[in-house]
Amino acid sequence: MQIYEKSVNHFFVYAPDYDVERTFECGQCFRFEKNSDSTFPCEYSGVAHGRYMQFATDTDKNLHIIGAPRDEIDSIWLHYLGLDRDYDKIKKQILKDFDNHEFVAAAIKQTGGLRILSQERFETLCSFILSQNNNIPRIKKLVEALCEKYGRQIKTSQGVRYAFPSPKELAKAEISDLEKMKMGYRARYIKNAAAAVASGDFDLAALTPDNAEEMLMSLLGVGKKVAACIRLFAVGDYASFPVDVWVGRIIETRFGGKLDFSKTGAYGGVAQQYLFCYERELAAE
DNA sequence: GTTCAGGTCCGAT
DNA sequence: ATCGGACCTGAA
Numbered sequence: 001m002q003i004y005e006k007s008v009n010h011f012f013v014y015a016p017d018y019d020v021e022r023t024f025e026c027g028q029c030f031r032f033e034k035n036s037d038s039t040f041p042c043e044y045s046g047v048a049h050g051r052y053m054q055f056a057t058d059t060d061k062n063l064h065i066i067g068a069p070r071d072e073i074d075s076i077w078l079h080y081l082g083l084d085r086d087y088d089k090i091k092k093q094i095l096k097d098f099d100n101h102e103f104v105a106a107a108i109k110q111t112g113g114l115r116i117l118s119q120e121r122f123e124t125l126c127s128f129i130l131s132q133n134n135n136i137p138r139i140k141k142l143v144e145a146l147c148e149k150y151g152r153q154i155k156t157s158q159g160v161r162y163a164f165p166s167p168k169e170l171a172k173a174e175i176s177d178l179e180k181m182k183m184g185y186r187a188r189y190i191k192n193a194a195a196a197v198a199s200g201d202f203d204l205a206a207l208t209p210d211n212a213e214e215m216l217m218s219l220l221g222v223g224k225k226v227a228a229c230i231r232l233f234a235v236g237d238y239a240s241f242p243v244d245v246w247v248g249r250i251i252e253t254r255f256g257g258k259l260d261f262s263k264t265g266a267y268g269g270v271a272q273q274y275l276f277c278y279e280r281e282l283a284a285e
Numbered sequence: 286g287t288t289c290a291g292g293t294c295c296g297a298t
Numbered sequence: 299a300t301c302g303g304a305c306c307t308g309a310a
Contacts, residue, residue, distance in 0.1 A: 027291055128291080135290035138308070184306025189293090223293045244291040276291075 001083065003073055006064070011073050015063040017087065019113025020044055020055050026114050026277040027136055028233050030127050030143045031164070040064065047147070049076055049120065050163045052156040082115030090238075090267045094274075097265030103254040104271060107278035114277055116270055117233060121204040122197060123164040124234035125216070128226045129189045145181045146170065146190075171198035189221025209237035232269040241268040250279050 004012050024032040024044045032046030032055075040056035043064075047053070054066040065077050078084050091108055098104040130142045143164075150165035150173060171194040178187035196202035196219065207215060212235050216227035224243075231240035241264050243251075251259045254275075264271065 131290095132292040133290065133305075134292085134307080135309080138290080179306085182307060185293095185304095186306075221293065225292060229291075242291070245289090246291065 001078065003070075004062075005070070009069055010064065010066045011070065012058075012062040012064040013078075013083065014061060015057075015083065016061040017113055018057065018063045018081075018083075018115065019111070020057050020063065022111055022114035022277055023082075023117065024055075026111075026273055027280075028229075028273065029117055029119060030136070030140045031123075031147075045158070047154060047161050047163055048080060050152070050154070052154050052158070052161050053077075055081070079118050082117060085115075087112075087115070090270055093265060094267050094271045097263060097268070098271060101255075103250075103278075104275065107271075107274040110281065111274050111277040114273060116238065116273060118236055119234050120164065121207065121230070121234045122167055124230050125193055125197075125204070125219075125222075126164075126170070126190055128229045128233075129193060129221045130183065130186055131229070132186065132221070132223075132226060134186075142181065142183055142186075149173075149177070149181070167194055167197035170194035186221060189219075192220045193222075207231075207235050209235060209239070212237065212240075228269075232272075238267045238269045239265065241272050244276075246276050246279055247272060250275050254279075 001013055006012055020042050021034070021044070031048070032044045035043040035045050035054070038056060040058055043054055043056035045052065045054040051067055053068060054064070056064040056066065058064065063081070065073060065081070068077055091112060094108065095105060126146065127139065127143050131139050147162035147164050150169045151162035152169075154161045154163055170190070173191060173194065175187050175191045178190055183190065193202075197204055202219065209231065212231045213224070213227045216222045216230055217224065228240045228242035231237040232242060241261060251257065261268075
């Protein structure tokens, strides 16, 4: 992939099929917001890997990566953005695995520009623990509150931002403090997870597609669905197929009440995101 | 007042 | 192994 330099810490690649808006609005990531005052047609900004980053598309179908030096483009950001995957191939395989299902095809047609991000494991673990029985705006508020209280400050041209706290930083939190941040019963889950990771009892680096579900579900507050999200969004297991309330409804209304999960394929998780995103967009109309 | 939100836990069958 | 009720919080 050809990488062009625009200015210091500002690079871009030609990515005609990349939909920045759907990628950051489809509920996989809770720390990026649209910049309505951008000079680009579409721009999102937020913090990942301890850096304040901006991702934007221009009218020539380029994807701009703003905020990191050249060496990180290859080592971090192309992977983070999902640009190291062949989505033409992935979509073809999904259509095959779902036997050209009409609703799947429609979902790909409308939302096929979205990409699965490869996010940091600890942040993803905590974010999806907070996601349970909760709504996306409130999840974002809780994650942001965690960062402001326990994360490292990042000074940017847009003001001060905060990194997601490290396991050790978050392990310092008291349950009572977390409850004051309105996490409710999830406070002790966060405390427990941070302590387990910080102490080394739980090794996030050891997660693989084979062991991730069992390992993650051993943590308090992590069930099948949250584990599936972490596998998909942070372990890189694209076969992981989270079933939430939306996907449950999709199975009921679009798949006649049942979906054979042994046949959703190696990219079932990507398909799940297309379906999730598409159904939500239909509902928003 | 009730329901719902990218669910999970826990105790009872 | 499966099932139902409870659960913090806040917006609609």
